[in-house]
Amino acid sequence: MINLIGKAASPGISIGKVHLLDEDQIQIQDRTLTDSEIDKEVERFLNAIKSTEDDIKKFKENVEKNLGDAYGEIFDAHLMILRDKVFLEKVISEIKIQRKNSDQVFYRIMKKTQESLSATDDKYLKERASDFKDIKRRILRKLQGDDRLCIHQISEPAIIVSYELTPSLTVGLEKSKILGFATELGGRTSHAAILARALEVPSIVGVKDLLKNIEPGDNAIIDGNSGNLIVNPDNEVIEKYKSLKEGLFQFSKSLEKIISLPAKTLDDKEIDLSANIELPQELDSVISYGSHGIGLYRTEYLYLLKSQLPTEEEQFDDYKSIVQRIYPNPVIIRTIDLGGDKVIKTPKGLKEDNPFLGWRGIRVCFDYPELFKTQLKAILRASTMRNLAVMFPMISSLDELIKAKAFLEESKEELRKQNIDFDENIKLGVMIELPSAVLAADELAKEVDFFSIGTNDLIQYTLAVDRANVRVSNLYQFYHPAVLKLIKMTVEAGHNNNIWVGMCGEMAGDPLATYLLIGMGLDELSVSPLILGEIKQIIRSINYSDAVKISEECLNMKSADEIESYLSNIMKEKFPTIPL
Ligand code: PEP
Numbered sequence: 359m360i361n362l363i364g365k366a367a368s369p370g371i372s373i374g375k376v377h378l379l380d381e382d383q384i385q386i387q388d389r390t391l392t393d394s395e396i397d398k399e400v401e402r403f404l405n406a407i408k409s410t411e412d413d414i415k416k417f418k419e420n421v422e423k424n425l426g427d428a429y430g431e432i433f434d435a436h437l438m439i440l441r442d443k444v445f446l447e448k449v450i451s452e453i454k455i456q457r458k459n460s461d462q463v464f465y466r467i468m469k470k471t472q473e474s475l476s477a478t479d480d481k482y483l484k485e486r487a488s489d490f491k492d493i494k495r496r497i498l499r500k501l502q503g504d505d506r507l508c509i510h511q512i513s514e515p516a517i518i519v520s521y522e523l524t525p526s527l528t529v530g531l532e533k534s535k536i537l538g539f540a541t542e543l544g545g546r547t548s549h550a551a552i553l554a555r556a557l558e559v560p561s562i563v564g565v566k567d568l569l570k571n572i573e574p575g576d577n578a579i580i581d582g583n584s585g586n587l588i589v590n591p592d593n594e595v596i597e598k599y600k601s602l603k604e605g606l607f608q609f610s611k612s613l614e615k616i617i618s619l620p621a622k623t624l625d626d627k628e629i630d631l632s633a634n635i636e637l638p639q640e641l642d643s644v645i646s647y648g649s650h651g652i653g654l655y656r657t658e659y660l661y662l663l664k665s666q667l668p669t670e671e672e673q674f675d676d677y678k679s680i681v682q683r684i685y686p687n688p689v690i691i692r693t694i695d696l697g698g699d700k701v702i703k704t705p706k707g708l709k710e711d712n713p714f715l716g717w718r719g720i721r722v723c724f725d726y727p728e729l730f731k732t733q734l735k736a737i738l739r740a741s742t743m744r745n746l747a748v749m750f751p752m753i754s755s756l757d758e759l760i761k762a763k764a765f766l767e768e769s770k771e772e773l774r775k776q777n778i779d780f781d782e783n784i785k786l787g788v789m790i791e792l793p794s795a796v797l798a799a800d801e802l803a804k805e806v807d808f809f810s811i812g813t814n815d816l817i818q819y820t821l822a823v824d825r826a827n828v829r830v831s832n833l834y835q836f837y838h839p840a841v842l843k844l845i846k847m848t849v850e851a852g853h854n855n856n857i858w859v860g861m862c863g864e865m866a867g868d869p870l871a872t873y874l875l876i877g878m879g880l881d882e883l884s885v886s887p888l889i890l891g892e893i894k895q896i897i898r899s900i901n902y903s904d905a906v907k908i909s910e911e912c913l914n915m916k917s918a919d920e921i922e923s924y925l926s927n928i929m930k931e932k933f934p935t936i937p938l
């Protein structure tokens with residue numbers, strides 16, 4: 359039994375078998391072979407070796423032709439590994455003894471070799487570790503053909519353990535097959551973690567040495583509340599987690615009684631408590647957890663789900679069905695925010711060294727006017743029930759906002775010319791997620807009907823911490839005094855200009871932040887549907903006047919630790935049963 363610690367990314371507890379994806383997101387299945395399958399499996403493995411050897415010989419020839427013989431020698435080390443009889447016999451005999459599929463046996467042996475080479479002090483041997491890694495990847499791909507990314511083909515529900523999960527991979531998964539996610543990389547606000555919450559799958563990210571400590575076929579427990587991952591737990595531990603799971607279930611049942619009640623404080627301050635969605639299938643949860651409406655629909659997932667760009671008609675159908683189901687409550691559709699960690703292939707798609715500082719959000723839309731207008735027209739056409747608002751992401755200046763508004767006006771004009779109905783008074787909002795937008799908030803507020811603070815990015819850009827980078831995740835702080843000041847400045851700028859100010863970043867769904875955010879004057883909080891009941895319960899149990907005092911205290915404090923422990927003490931005392 360091994361206990362690993364990561365960052366809690368999506369709440370809940372899962373117990374089950376591990377389904378492993380290696381560093382290159384290649385799945386390592388765990389299959390037990392029948393007598394008649396063993397010889398075929400050995401043959402399959404030897405074919406993969408032969409085919410890889412042929413590929414490498416071809417590469418070598420090409421490189422020698424183009425760059426000279428010396429460069430071709432780089433591939434000799436690879437060929438030596440593939441021709442190493444001792445190694446090949448070891449894999450073959452293990453397939454026979456363990457009666458396991460070749461991918462799994464091969465993966466284990468390669469992993470061990472790679473680890474011991476990396477651990478030596480010998481520079482030459484250390485470098486060989488990367489040759490082993492490369493060969494491992496090539497052969498696993500051969501063994502698995504084009505199926506390697508089809509993890510939705512998992513035969514039975516399992517905990518997906520992976521070095522990394524990308525949004526485009528996660529979005530294609532079949533929820534019924536996934537008991538949980540654990541990844542070595544990633545932060546709480548990375549988009550794969552956000553998707554895990556959307557799928558309501560318990561998850562942990564940023565687990566150090568995860569792949570070193572886990573093997574295909576292991577059993578595991580994921581505790582998405584505390585961030586613990588237990589590999590091959592004993593019975594006593596399994597029983598303990600079963601009872602914790604039951605406790606969480608009872609807690610969420612106890613929240614059912616407030617589903618249809620408003621998110622109003624004891625002294626009658628009402629907050630619009632809405633939900634963030636990424637996928638249309640989340641609507642059932644949004645409704646069943648008692649949301650006021652949708653405060654953020656991340657529309658880019660429709661793009662990630664498809665191999666081609668969605669048409670105006672497809673987008674219209676998607677938006678219309680959401681708007682109709684949520685009616686008469688409001689729905690805020692954010693125009694696509696592709697880029698960063700949400701990447702699609704486009705003619706202009708270049709590999710970027712700093713994708714979060716690169717071609718992202720509104721910048722992509724400005725470069726593809728037709729793509730932008732197609733979406734805007736689909737949104738406008740879906741607005742006829744008058745409960746739809748539109749919002750732009752990643753706005754960094756007044757100029758950009760004015761330019762984006764011009765696209766909206768052009769789209770309206772095109773629809774008018776075609777006599778197509780839409781809401782002429784559709785509300786427009788802007789995400790405040792860059793420090794420059796906070797500093798320009800007073801001017802921006804004069805151009806829009808509302809602000810929605812995107813703390814996920816606001817924190818990343820203010821503190822210069824990549825939100826998905828596990829190495830610096832301790833520096834990614836919701837409660838950094840600078841972040842609090844920026845939130846306060848945004849609320850004041852909005853209110854001074856008579857517009858409402860909401861928050862749709864993940865901080866809005868942190869129970870520790872509720873007192874603080876309500877006290878700072880936020881009018882709306884938009885959170886993952888999963889956490890909505892808990893946040894509503896807190897809002898309904900506190901006084902706005904206390905929240906104001908608490909937020910003032912926090913704004914005077916000098917460090918994130920001080921603020922966090924102050925809030926944590928208040929919450930533990932007042933809400934001992936709420937999982938923080
Ligand atoms: C944010 O940045 O806080 C936000 C809500 O947008 P996203 O997480 O999609 O970048």
Ligand code: MG
Pocket residue numbers: 751791812814815
């Ligand atoms: Mg953002």
